[in-house]
Amino acid sequence: MQLTLYHMLDQPPTEAPCIFVLEPDDDVRPALRDNLHHWGYQVIIAIDEEDALQRAQGGRKPFNLILLSQSGQSIDELMAIGRSIRQSTEMGSQTPILVMADDYGADLEGRDIQIGEHEYVTYLEDGEQLKGILQQLCPLREG
Amino acid sequence: MYAGNQILTALPVDVLDQLAPHFKPVTLAQGESIYRPGDILTHLYFPINCLISITITMQNGAIAEVGMVGNRDVLGIHAFIGSREIIQTDCVVQIAGDAVKIDTKVLWQEVDHNRELRDLLLRYAQAFLAQVSQTAACNSLHTLEQRLPRWLLEVQSRIGSNELPLTQEFIALMLGVRRAGVTQMAQKLQERKLIRYHRGHVQILNQAGLEASACECFKTVKAQYDRLLGEK
Numbered sequence: 001m002q003l004t005l006y007h008m009l010d011q012p013p014t015e016a017p018c019i020f021v022l023e024p025d026d027d028v029r030p031a032l033r034d035n036l037h038h039w040g041y042q043v044i045i046a047i048d049e050e051d052a053l054q055r056a057q058g059g060r061k062p063f064n065l066i067l068l069s070q071s072g073q074s075i076d077e078l079m080a081i082g083r084s085i086r087q088s089t090e091m092g093s094q095t096p097i098l099v100m101a102d103d104y105g106a107d108l109e110g111r112d113i114q115i116g117e118h119e120y121v122t123y124l125e126d127g128e129q130l131k132g133i134l135q136q137l138c139p140l141r142e143g
Numbered sequence: 144m145y146a147g148n149q150i151l152t153a154l155p156v157d158v159l160d161q162l163a164p165h166f167k168p169v170t171l172a173q174g175e176s177i178y179r180p181g182d183i184l185t186h187l188y189f190p191i192n193c194l195i196s197i198t199i200t201m202q203n204g205a206i207a208e209v210g211m212v213g214n215r216d217v218l219g220i221h222a223f224i225g226s227r228e229i230i231q232t233d234c235v236v237q238i239a240g241d242a243v244k245i246d247t248k249v250l251w252q253e254v255d256h257n258r259e260l261r262d263l264l265l266r267y268a269q270a271f272l273a274q275v276s277q278t279a280a281c282n283s284l285h286t287l288e289q290r291l292p293r294w295l296l297e298v299q300s301r302i303g304s305n306e307l308p309l310t311q312e313f314i315a316l317m318l319g320v321r322r323a324g325v326t327q328m329a330q331k332l333q334e335r336k337l338i339r340y341h342r343g344h345v346q347i348l349n350q351a352g353l354e355a356s357a358c359e360c361f362k363t364v365k366a367q368y369d370r371l372l373g374e375k
Binding site: 025027028030031032034035038069070071100102109110124125126127128130131 | 288324340
């Protein structure tokens with residue numbers, strides 16, 4: 001993809017926390033990446049499970065959180081993918097896994113639920129909610 | 144009662160007087176289905192401050208919006224461009240509000256012997272077809288980053304308000320994308336201070352900025368409506 005001035009100006013510093021993202025949807029991926037950059041995170045993006053495992057195994061850059069976007073799979077299936085990504089690297093088992101749910105009703109909207117040790121599901125009502133839970137699980141350094 | 148709808152406002156006074164006894168004010172609720180595929184078109188609807196989406200549902204259940212009808216429009220152009228009065232699309236209320244409806248047969252009779260009315264409605268049909276054609280091209284050629292601002296502007300222009308009571312789920316359905324796409328794109332527009340988005344509510348903060356972010360389709364359709372029906 002061609003880098004625009006917006007992208008170049010919006011790159012976080014190299015010491016910023018890094019989020020490993022699995023987002024299969026071409027419509028969603030660019031905006032999610034831009035938002036994460038804008039909030040100050042470095043981002044590694046994979047487009048499917050196979051790509052994610054390859055990037056995790058071959059990557060030199062450590063990451064601080066695994067963010068998985070639900071797109072057809074169950075939450076359990078996504079969590080299993082998250083654990084595989086975590087196990088395929090030297091990252092500790094304490095690296096948080098956060099699933100962004102995609103199919104949910106108004107009763108769950110706005111909620112963040114912990115479903116295991118360092119494993120969470122967020123049911124977004126807006127993008128600010130994602131920003132908030134990332135700040136909790138993967139805080140940006142001051143200054 | 145009629146001032147809010149551009150087509151009604153443009154009707155010649157004598158035609159309006161003739162039709163006035165037949166107009167019935169209605170209040171439409173969000174999510175209300177006005178017509179389903181196969182339904183007989185019994186009434187035409189002139190929205191005052193509500194918005195109606197025209198959608199197509201594919202065999203696998205996927206839905207896409209192909210047109211929207213607001214205060215520059217009338218729902219039911221079939222009634223004056225042909226004799227068949229069967230609807231092929233879903234027509235669902237997207238934003239609740241008021242409209243005026245009239246029996247199809249009453250309007251058809253008036254169209255039959257009033258050239259001014261017929262010309263106005265045929266010009267509208269042309270404008271509506273321009274909207275639908277542009278939407279088809281937009282859906283296949285433009286990115287969500289361009290389509291979401293365009294869609295918000297289309298809604299705004301058809302209800303005449305910067306306050307849009309819309310959930311991300313509903314917007315996603317209309318644009319034929321996942322909810323996550325709308326969430327992330329709305330956040331991006333919000334961080335650029337073009338909109339404010341919170342649960343079920345979008346507020347347009349910067350019209351010019353939103354237009355600059357949208358594809359050309361909003362301005363193209365607006366130009367066609369302005370040309371055929373006069374500026375709003």
